[in-house]
Amino acid sequence: MTPAIAARLGAGPGDPAMRTVYTFLGGGKPVMLSVSWEPAALTTGTAIMLPEEGPHAGQGVVERMAVIGQQITRAEETVAARPALAAEAERLGIRPGGIVLTITRTYHTDQAAVETADIVLPAERYAVTYEVPVR
Numbered sequence: 001m002t003p004a005i006a007a008r009l010g011a012g013p014g015d016p017a018m019r020t021v022y023t024f025l026g027g028g029k030p031v032m033l034s035v036s037w038e039p040a041a042l043t044t045g046t047a048i049m050l051p052e053e054g055p056h057a058g059q060g061v062v063e064r065m066a067v068i069g070q071q072i073t074r075a076e077e078t079v080a081a082r083p084a085l086a087a088e089a090e091r092l093g094i095r096p097g098g099i100v101l102t103i104t105r106t107y108h109t110d111q112a113a114v115e116t117a118d119i120v121l122p123a124e125r126y127a128v129t130y131e132v133p134v135r
Contacts, residue, residue, distance in 0.1 A: 005037050008106050008116040016040035020051050023091055030092050031125070036061075036117035043068070061107050061115045070109050078104040079128055084120070092122050099123040 003013040011017070017037040024032040036051070043049045048056050048064040056064050062072045083097045092100070103119040121128075 001037060001039075005116060008104075009037065009039050009113045011039050011041075016044075018043055018049065018051065031121070033088060033091055033120040034117050036115055038115045042070070042114060065107070065109075065114055070114050072107050072114070073110050074108050076106045076108065080104075081123055084122075088120050092120070094122045094124070101126065101128060103128070 001009065001011055001013060001015050001017045005011075005017065006013045006015060009017070017040055020036050020038075022032075022034040022036070023030050024034065038051070046068045047054055048067050050057075051064065052058060056067055065072055080102050081099055082102060084092065084094060084100045086096055088100060089096045089098055094100075099122075101121045101123050103121070104116070105119060106113050106116040108114065
């Protein structure tokens with residue numbers, strides 16, 4: 001893991017992680033990019049080690065982590081905007097330097113962070129809406 005990813009997961013820099021790169025499509029066109037990391041110390045040798053393979057392939061983080069006894073209790077997100085990197089613009093089919101929304105998401109159990117992701121959306125195409133429960 002890079003130092004930044006390790007810090008988000010409460011791990012050590014250089015600790016192994018499962019890194020998964022996604023390009024999400026809508027109508028056959030790329031609409032969102034995501035790179036996620038899960039600590040290898042948590043998932044190695046389990047039925048969920050490979051997020052897109054095996055009996056739990058393609059399930060969400062909450063469902064997959066429950067398989068190995070990890071109950072997600074909260075998710076934390078940070079939303080920002082910035083110019084797209086050249087590779088992102090190419091993958092998303094937008095102009096180089098076009099503005100993208102970035103979402104840094106981390107899923108937590110009561111004890112630890114178990115997954116983190118960097119998500120990129122073209123700002124010109126999307127708005128981000130949140131529903132926040134109020135007690």
